[in-house]
Amino acid sequence: MSDAVTAWATQLAEAELSAPIPRRWAHTRGVAGRATEIGRLLGKDADLLIAAATLHDVGYAPRLAVTGFHPLDGARFLRDEYGAGEPLVRLVANHSFALLEADERGLRDELASEFPMPDDTLLVDALVYCDMTTTPDGGRTTAQERVTEIVSRYGADSVVGRFIRRAAPEIFSCVERMEAALAAQPR
Template sequence: MGGDVDIEWARSIARAELEHALPRRWSHSQGVERAAEKLTACLSAADALLLRASAILHDVGYAPRLARTGFHPLDGARFLRDEHGVDEQLTRLVANHSCALLEAEERGLRGELEAEFPLPHDRLLVDALIYADMTTTPDGSQTTQSARITEIIGRYGPDTLVGRFIQRAEPEIMAATRRIERALQNQPR
């Protein structure tokens, strides 16, 4: 795929990996892309495409055939890099979506994640992907970040690996949401 981001290609890859194997995850991914599309006004055209592609692909690592480590951000980014030669910025966004470093730490994979896919430098893109993911329900509907965090804790349990991670990530998720809301408010009408 190289340096150009092709949203139709990204959508077809996510669909192929998720639609039948994990239909609810596919619905969520489509909802995250819709949420990301609403944020493109505060981005350049190239970054808007990058955000939308990372949004639709962010959970591709959940696909059963791709799960190697059981940590979907790392499995998805490796798949995109190794099987498709995807743009480095895109793989780094997928690998680091929604405070993934904190979950990687819980799993003992932080060193691997940081070595292979360093956190992207563009804070606005990182925040926008957090916002899009954390304001979308598992079924693809819009929600608030608070309700989404509560849903994740309820689904996994507060004392599970994912429950502990999301509770640790909550302050950063809330801060990213505030930064995106400010960026949107500062856009010309």
């Protein structure tokens, strides 16, 4: 990965999200900003984290919504239209415990077979941390507040509400691990 990849990711996400869903674009910019801030923990994989953070919600773009499940739609778009590499598309497809939401939507086998979970748990934790500590408007929040906001926005009995409540313990664990790793890092 390189600065060119992160620039490409930013340009692509902006083109797909900024006009049709500006609030999602604001969230994306916030998540990418968090990734940039914590990139030092990832060393050589910092650019991969930033690119994944920038593209994690591209599947919400109306023209890309084929299944209506944004992690799968986004990963397929990146793979099929741009030939994006496997590490990037697997992160996008599996961000923030998407497999649990895929289960709620009857898409678990499809997601798992096309885009297996990444092996690098630090990258997975880092992307969850960036996504789940960023508000819909791109500001900072706690993971607990973010989960509460998602349940409130979608409704507790919705697919997303059920998924996020199932995923919450794992989300909180990821965020705790990342906060500990960040606290342990010399500045």
